[in-house]
Amino acid sequence: MILGVIADDFTGATDVASMLVRAGMQTVQVLGVPAEGLPEADAVVIALKTRTIPAIDAVAQSLQAMEALRKAGARQIYFKYCSTFDSTAKGNIGPVTDALMQALGADFTIACPAFPENGRTVFRGHLFVGDQLLSDSGMRHHPLTPMTDANLVRVLQSQTQQSVGLLRYDGLQKNAAGAVAQLRTEGVRIAVADALNNGDLLTLAEVCAELPLITAGSGVALGLPPAYQRRGWFQPSDSAAQLATVQGPVAVVSGSCSEATNAQVARWIADGRTAIALDPLALHTGAQTAESLLAEALPVLAGGPVLLYATAAPDRVKAAQAELGVEAAGALVEHTLATVAQGLVQAGVRRLVVAGGETSGAVVQALAVQQLRIGAPICPGVPWTQSALPQSGEPLLLALKSGNFGGVDFFAEALRQAGAAL
Structure with a gap:
């Protein structure tokens, strides 16, 4: 090394x-x-x-x-x-x-x-x-x-x-x-x-x-x-970014509330693609749960990609934080999105985009991912990565996006690069 x-x-x-x-x-x-x-x-x-x-x-x-x-x-x-x-x-x-x-x-x-x-x-x-x-x-x-x-x-x-x-x-x-x-x-x-x-x-x-x-x-x-x-310490490899070809349903999970991710969610919705919003206050009261979100999302997967998002404008984020507390609101959303991602993968999703650093951390921990091979970049700073599911060993492609990165069409571009039909 x-x-x-x-x-x-x-x-x-x-x-x-x-x-x-x-x-x-x-x-x-x-x-x-x-x-x-x-x-x-x-x-x-x-x-x-x-x-x-x-x-x-x-x-x-x-x-x-x-x-x-x-x-x-x-x-x-x-x-x-x-x-x-x-x-x-x-x-x-x-x-x-x-x-x-x-x-x-x-x-x-x-x-x-x-x-x-x-x-x-x-x-x-x-x-x-x-x-x-x-x-x-x-x-x-x-x-x-x-x-x-x-x-x-x-x-x-x-x-x-x-x-x-x-x-x-x-x-x-x-x-x-x-x-x-x-x-x-x-x-x-x-x-x-x-x-x-x-x-x-x-x-x-x-x-x-x-x-x-x-x-x-x-x-x-x-x-x-x-x-x-x-300095003679190494020679570059032409195959450093090669990953396996993976098939199966595709999905996007977004917890970031950055300006860039807000614009990406807005573009996805404007393009007429399926998007399901999380509401921290509804999660807190139990009116919305990870199970109810999955029940809404899973039937959609057969027909195309689905986005589940907690991404919101600053005023809405502050309102939820005022009601629940900053740490409690963040933890509730992270836990829910991680559980949702787990359910999506269990349902067959093998190409998954995750937006937000904290959300990405929660998702990979919920999926028990231990190691990632790094592939080609979707945009500067955001590559596709490949892991193996702990139980079956099947390949899983993950794109873990920092909230501030990517153009407005990032979600669709990422899925196209992974071979998904949109």
Whole structure:
């Protein structure tokens, strides 16, 4: 193993794995730290569900994952977080970075959530989503991890006792290695890195390829395989993204309430496709249940795909949270969607799209999925993946989509790519 990745949620794990496969690395994603050891591959991504849990638990789970990856021979550790740099109010990114640096004996690392292909760029330490500052984007309304400050140096410095600096764009362009050396001389331990395009990501990967630890979104991972190849550590594989052909009913489950997913749900409905909405308040009273939702959805599958969604506009989300509480509302929706996904698979669905990081985590746990092979991307950061059903061993294709990713026609495009007739 060359690279060991610790991802703080399940869609983020497939996101970074997709970048590595795209560059020819044989990559396997595992869900949690398996007791029997890690599979053999150029890169192994351990998907955790640590973005919104207490920091002490996030640190403990991340250290366990790091120890497993190092034991399996990983040359480098990569802590992967969201391209919108969100975790909790106090932040899990800083505490996890601190713990990994200490455990690895690292005196310097970078922090770079940039993913230009999906509109995430960093300039002068400020994170942009498209043309908007992060603090002006839809992330300011996120129901679990709202982001109201685009200054990443300030955000990260509030989460760590270590000195946080800025690897500026001009330094990155002129002499990246020299700029890093200067920051280290000044006592900076974590450098927020500017990046505006894929060329910047390649530069960052080259200058950081031999650091014990990198912390970033998925973008920097695009540049690591070429950097490793130049060092003679591996050769790209043409078959890295090949998956099995799978037949059977198809479905979509969506729990994300991001602007992107709201637009995707709206397009699906506007196109006249079957969509069944979850209502958190009805779930709470028992007027709606996972069983009733499945009873409505299953007869539809024979005639085509069905979408079950809890995706809603910010005002509706806030109303449910006010009634039930933020954590209780989220947990209720996650549990219901996971149970629904389980029922869909039991009914024969073998190609399943899941939207939302927290929802994806709940679904794969309910399905008892342990390992995913990473296939070709549907869109930047979202690949099809292949698992095996625990009891029968039948292949199951899963597309685990971060809420903010994908164009408005993502659901239909994903299913078409998987061979579904719409």
